[in-house]
Amino acid sequence: MDLVFTERQRAFRAEVRDWLAAHVPPEPLPSMDTETGFERHREWERTLAGARLSAVSWPREHGGRDADLIDWLIFEEEYWSHGAPGRVSQNGVFLLGPTLMAHGTEEQKRRLLPRMARADDIWAQAWSEPEAGSDLAALRATATPDGDGWRLTGQKTWSSRAAHADWCFGLFRSDPGARRHRGLTYFLVPLTADGVTVRPIAQLDGEHGFADIFFDDVYAPAGQVLGEPGAGWRVAMATAGSERGITLRSPGRFMATSDRLLALARESDDQTLRDAAVRAWADADAYRLYAFHAAARAAGGAEPGPEASLTKVFWSELDLRMHEVALELLGPRVTAQWLDGFLFALAGPIYAGTNEIQRNIIAERVLGLPR
Amino acid sequence: MRFAVTEDQRLLAGAVGEALAATCPPAAVREAGRDPAARRAAAWQALAEVGLLGALVPEEHGGLGLTIADTVLAYVETGRHAVPGPLVESAVAAPSLVGPDWLVKLAAGVATVSVAMPHLLDADLADLLVVRSGAAIVLAEPGEITLIPNVSIDATRRLFSAGPYRPGPPGRKTHGTEAAGGALASDTGIAGGFHEGFDRPVEHAFDQAFDRAALATAAQLIGLGRWLLDASVAHARRRRQFGAAVGSFQAVKHRLADVAIALEFAAPVVYRAAYALTHRTPTARRDVAAAKIAAGEAAGGAARGALQVHGAAGYTGELDLHLWLTRVWALRAAWGDESLHRARLRDALLGDSPVERLP
Numbered sequence: 018m019d020l021v022f023t024e025r026q027r028a029f030r031a032e033v034r035d036w037l038a039a040h041v042p043p044e045p046l047p048s049m050d051t052e053t054g055f056e057r058h059r060e061w062e063r064t065l066a067g068a069r070l071s072a073v074s075w076p077r078e079h080g081g082r083d084a085d086l087i088d089w090l091i092f093e094e095e096y097w098s099h100g101a102p103g104r105v106s107q108n109g110v111f112l113l114g115p116t117l118m119a120h121g122t123e124e125q126k127r128r129l130l131p132r133m134a135r136a137d138d139i140w141a142q143a144w145s146e147p148e149a150g151s152d153l154a155a156l157r158a159t160a161t162p163d164g165d166g167w168r169l170t171g172q173k174t175w176s177s178r179a180a181h182a183d184w185c186f187g188l189f190r191s192d193p194g195a196r197r198h199r200g201l202t203y204f205l206v207p208l209t210a211d212g213v214t215v216r217p218i219a220q221l222d223g224e225h226g227f228a229d230i231f232f233d234d235v236y237a238p239a240g241q242v243l244g245e246p247g248a249g250w251r252v253a254m255a256t257a258g259s260e261r262g263i264t265l266r267s268p269g270r271f272m273a274t275s276d277r278l279l280a281l282a283r284e285s286d287d288q289t290l291r292d293a294a295v296r297a298w299a300d301a302d303a304y305r306l307y308a309f310h311a312a313a314r315a316a317g318g319a320e321p322g323p324e325a326s327l328t329k330v331f332w333s334e335l336d337l338r339m340h341e342v343a344l345e346l347l348g349p350r351v352t353a354q355w356l357d358g359f360l361f362a363l364a365g366p367i368y369a370g371t372n373e374i375q376r377n378i379i380a381e382r383v384l385g386l387p388r
Numbered sequence: 389m390r391f392a393v394t395e396d397q398r399l400l401a402g403a404v405g406e407a408l409a410a411t412c413p414p415a416a417v418r419e420a421g422r423d424p425a426a427r428r429a430a431a432w433q434a435l436a437e438v439g440l441l442g443a444l445v446p447e448e449h450g451g452l453g454l455t456i457a458d459t460v461l462a463y464v465e466t467g468r469h470a471v472p473g474p475l476v477e478s479a480v481a482a483p484s485l486v487g488p489d490w491l492v493k494l495a496a497g498v499a500t501v502s503v504a505m506p507h508l509l510d511a512d513l514a515d516l517l518v519v520r521s522g523a524a525i526v527l528a529e530p531g532e533i534t535l536i537p538n539v540s541i542d543a544t545r546r547l548f549s550a551g552p553y554r555p556g557p558p559g560r561k562t563h564g565t566e567a568a569g570g571a572l573a574s575d576t577g578i579a580g581g582f583h584e585g586f587d588r589p590v591e592h593a594f595d596q597a598f599d600r601a602a603l604a605t606a607a608q609l610i611g612l613g614r615w616l617l618d619a620s621v622a623h624a625r626r627r628r629q630f631g632a633a634v635g636s637f638q639a640v641k642h643r644l645a646d647v648a649i650a651l652e653f654a655a656p657v658v659y660r661a662a663y664a665l666t667h668r669t670p671t672a673r674r675d676v677a678a679a680k681i682a683a684g685e686a687a688g689g690a691a692r693g694a695l696q697v698h699g700a701a702g703y704t705g706e707l708d709l710h711l712w713l714t715r716v717w718a719l720r721a722a723w724g725d726e727s728l729h730r731a732r733l734r735d736a737l738l739g740d741s742p743v744e745r746l747p
């Protein structure tokens with residue numbers, strides 16, 4: 018057991034810290050759910066990419082730094098503690114990117130990854146459908162063979178940032194005879210393709226943070242299939258593992274929130290809220306330790322499995338609790354930052370598979386309770 | 389930076405787990421509640437043989453000279469098996485509090501120690517009673533302190549308060565201070581911050597003993613919680629109602645999923661605290677507090693969940709379950725209840741000094 022960062026890790030942290038101190042915009046960027054805000058966030062991603070900091074855990078050849086999990090955790094801690102902008106490219110960099118590296122062809126990797134790292138392409142996840150939320154395998158959108166390619170038809174919904182994004186990745190039923198998890202294919206589709214219509218949907222905060230995506234006989238050449246046709250479910254589950262585990266929501270984010278929460282609690286003499294803040298800080302710290310522990314296990318060759326579901330429940334409920342405590346501590350003095358954070362935290366137990374679904378997975382696949 | 393369990397930690401824990409599987413079946417835990425002498429039965433001998441009783445005793449006194457971090461996983465195992473007797477007191481707290489002659493006995497596994505914290509655990513079978521009195525540590529032998537029985541939720545753990553203190557003839561005494569007799573509970577003005585053969589200030593010695601014992605107790609709580617979760621899952625798969633295993637019902641599933649989450653996130657907090665104590669980091673005390681709280685709450689949730697999932701069968705004394713339940717409730721209050729540790733955490737986090745992180 019060794020809890021001392023190496024010389025190299027400290028140097029990396031210092032580099033990231035110095036760079037952020039010099040580059041993080043002094044004023045928060047406008048919301049990424051608006052057209053101008055989206056483009057400002059894209060510019061920020063390019064600034065990050067210029068310093069090879071947009072996808073640190075990716076291999077060098079694709080624009081990353083080959084950072085291991087610990088370096089990535091360090092990067093995230095610095096990133097969020099400096100109040101840097103939200104990651105408009107997160108679906109590409111953290112979800113699709115690793116899946117592409119595992120399942121994509123060399124040609125796909127060369128074509129798509131560098132553009133993703135530079136935010137030339139910003140990706141939206143198109144999984145949910147009006148009748149297929151938790152029950153993703155009930156999806157109805159279809160892919161019909163057409164020459165060497167496919168024709169896509171159907172509706173995806175609640176696709177984050179799709180209102181302004183460039184591409185989407187989603188699952189389509191390519192074998193009408195197959196049921197449930199079988200006969201699905203994973204497609205990569207430009208949102209500018211003929212037959213694609215994006216209809217932004219207003220969220221709780223009034224902004225268009227997600228969108229419907231309608232596919233009306235959209236042509237997708239074979240090179241836009243990720244993995245084998247018909248094997249889409251397996252490819253998609255690789256993405257889901259990233260989404261629920263530590264990669265989508267790293268401890269750094271919650272450490273930063275818990276630090277700000279402690280600062281509020283210091284100013285308060287409400288003992289209940291002070292204790293709640295202390296507890297939240299300790300929980301964010303526990304998530305951090307869990308992540309370092311998981312990093313050591315991963316370095317020892319352990320594959321992430323259904324345990325990712327434990328993480329998702331923990332961070333999403335912690336995030337919500339922290340914002341609830343902050344709102345109580347602030348009362349009428351509440352700031353836009355805490356309010357936006359609260360509204361966003363409310364979605365945490367819903368997206369990336371609801372927490373009820375995660376608890377089912379934990380019970381059945383981690384604990385072994387009967388289905 | 390490698391926050392992983394080491395091979396040595398795993399080996400010791402494995403040896404302890406095997407020794408206890410052989411010598412400390414639930415029947416032995418149950419017997420310890422019935423027969424006072426059974427608190428120090430075969431399991432103690434087995435733990436002496438694998439070296440756990442003398443693990444923290446320096447090598448020059450016959451121990452293994454290990455650190456608390458080396459033993460943290462082994463203490464998880466002692467919790468999993470609900471081993472009875474004043475183990476944490478004798479093997480974790482006492483080495484910080486006694487002089488060389490007792491260290492030798494501890495290492496040999498021939499002495500059990502009870503430490504007033506504030507209650508004296510299993511003082512009726514201890515060979516040595518350690519009581520703090522003001523700036524002094526009093527080492528008393530059986531009979532020198534009148535023991536007043538206290539209530540205990542766990543029948544395997546007998547608790548006493550220290551009554552009047554009547555030291556034996558000076559020649560016979562090995563340790564202790566030149567104290568006059570009298571009540572020990574209050575500050576009696578017993579002289580001296582040191583006792584013979586003891587080279588550290590009493591304040592430090594007690595702080596160290598307390599923090600280490602709190603950490604070992606937290607580790608035991610993790611082990612108890614894991615046993616309870618396993619037992620709950622096994623019962624929920626076996627017990628059928630409405631034509632189905634009760635574990636197929638979602639209310640049961642989600643409850644146990646929450647138990648699993650709490651235990652999973654508490655364990656690294658406990659390991660980190662063991663590291664902090666071993667390396668004497670400035671955060672050590674705070675880290676132990678966080679560990680005791682996280683482990684106590686996780687184990688407490690496991691106990692409540694286990695009882696609910698077992699239904700009335702769990703409420704009986706016929707299943708072994710109750711032995712683990714009562715141990716959890718007892719240990720949550722031992723070596724600093726969560727209220728005390730929360731206060732420490734509050735002081736560390738809401739005070740004026742900047743909050744450091746480990747790592």
Ligand SMILES: Cc1cc2nc3c(=O)[nH]c(=O)nc-3n(C[C@H](O)[C@H](O)[C@H](O)COP(=O)(O)OP(=O)(O)OC[C@H]3O[C@@H](n4cnc5c(N)ncnc54)[C@H](O)[C@@H]3O)c2cc1C
Nearest residue numbers: 142143144145150151175176177364367368369370371373
């Ligand atoms: C802010 C936000 C962003 C999102 N971004 C995206 C995105 O980018 N791409 C995308 O594809 N999707 C996205 N989603 C959609 C998200 O994945 C779904 O909302 C989620 O999978 C749940 O589906 P649903 O909303 O249809 O709820 P439903 O599946 O209809 O569930 C309704 C309720 O029933 C519960 N429930 C359902 N089934 C079970 C069960 N078996 N056991 C117990 N309880 C159950 C659920 O937990 C929930 O509480 C986003 C959602 C939000 C809120």
